[in-house]
Amino acid sequence: MQLGSSVRRLLTKCATATLLFTGAGTASAGPAVPQAAAVAAADVRSGPYSGVHIIADLSAQRLATADLVAAAKYGTDSPIDDPAREKQVLDGVARQARDLGADPEATVRIFRDQIEANKLVQRALFRSWDAAPSRAPTERPDLAEVRKEINRINAALVQGIADPASARPAPYCDGLLIASAAHVRHERQLDALHTVALARSLRSVCGD
Numbered sequence: 657m658q659l660g661s662s663v664r665r666l667l668t669k670c671a672t673a674t675l676l677f678t679g680a681g682t683a684s685a686g687p688a689v690p691q692a693a694a695v696a697a698a699d700v701r702s703g704p705y706s707g708v709h710i711i712a713d714l715s716a717q718r719l720a721t722a723d724l725v726a727a728a729k730y731g732t733d734s735p736i737d738d739p740a741r742e743k744q745v746l747d748g749v750a751r752q753a754r755d756l757g758a759d760p761e762a763t764v765r766i767f768r769d770q771i772e773a774n775k776l777v778q779r780a781l782f783r784s785w786d787a788a789p790s791r792a793p794t795e796r797p798d799l800a801e802v803r804k805e806i807n808r809i810n811a812a813l814v815q816g817i818a819d820p821a822s823a824r825p826a827p828y829c830d831g832l833l834i835a836s837a838a839h840v841r842h843e844r845q846l847d848a849l850h851t852v853a854l855a856r857s858l859r860s861v862c863g864d
Contacts, residue, residue, distance in 0.1 A: 707822030708829065708861065709836040714813045715857040716840045718770055719850055721809070722777035724802045727793035729778070730785060734799070736778045742771055748807075749814050758818030765860045766817055767810070773857035780849050817861075829862035 729736065746764050753763035785792035816822060823829050837858060841851050 707816065707819050708824070708832045709839065710816045710819075711813065711822065711824075711861055712833065712836040712840045712854070712858060713843075714809055714816055715770060715773075716844050716846065716850070716854055718806065718809045718813065719773060719777060719853050719857060720844075721802055721806050722774040722853070723781065724797045725774070725799065725806075726778040726781040727795070728797045728799040728802060730782060730792060730796075732796075736775050736782070745771065745806075745810065749810055752811065752814040753818060756815065756818040758814070762860075762863075763814060763817050767813075769859045770813070770857050773853040776853045776856055777849060824862055833858055833861055 726736075728734070746767055749767050750760035750764050753760040817824070823832055826832075837854055840846075841854065846854060
């Protein structure tokens with residue numbers, strides 16, 4: 657039976673949450689996962705799975721910068737939502753995608769999710785620091801320097817998205833991405849907040 661795209665995405669989200677929070681292969685029950693999710697027990701960092709693993713890992717690296725951005729902005733007039741900066745980022749990645757012969761619209765769609773995931777982390781940290789001021793950062797990172805790191809990751813991520821070997825358009829991409837995200841979560845020891853944000857950042861990776 658052919659699943660509708662909306663149903664398939666719903667199942668994928670459920671499976672992603674299970675794999676990310678409990679670890680690959682530990683759930684005893686739950687929705688069916690695409691066939692390629694069986695690679696969760698394999699090394700997704702090599703072979704045909706490496707493309708989506710690179711995207712997942714770079715997304716986690718980008719999320720790590722959200723902590724620094726939040727620390728730089730907290731207690732200042734700089735808002736979490738920065739439409740001008742977001743437009744600059746999206747215009748930049750669209751241009752890079754075109755230069756690489758990739759789909760700029762798909763690239764922008766993925767980066768919108770990256771930006772929303774980053775803001776998810778920032779908002780959560782702001783709430784945490786407001787509730788417990790003693791946990792608030794005592795030093796403010798240089799936002800310009802942090803953005804240089806974000807730009808570096810962005811460029812690598814655009815290349816990963818553009819890579820024809822990434823398996824993004826493949827019907828089994830969702831399964832590969834679930835397995836890759838689970839591995840990245842384990843490798844980088846992500847906490848609950850960054851795990852949720854990672855899932856948010858990868859929402860539009862599969863498909864064109």
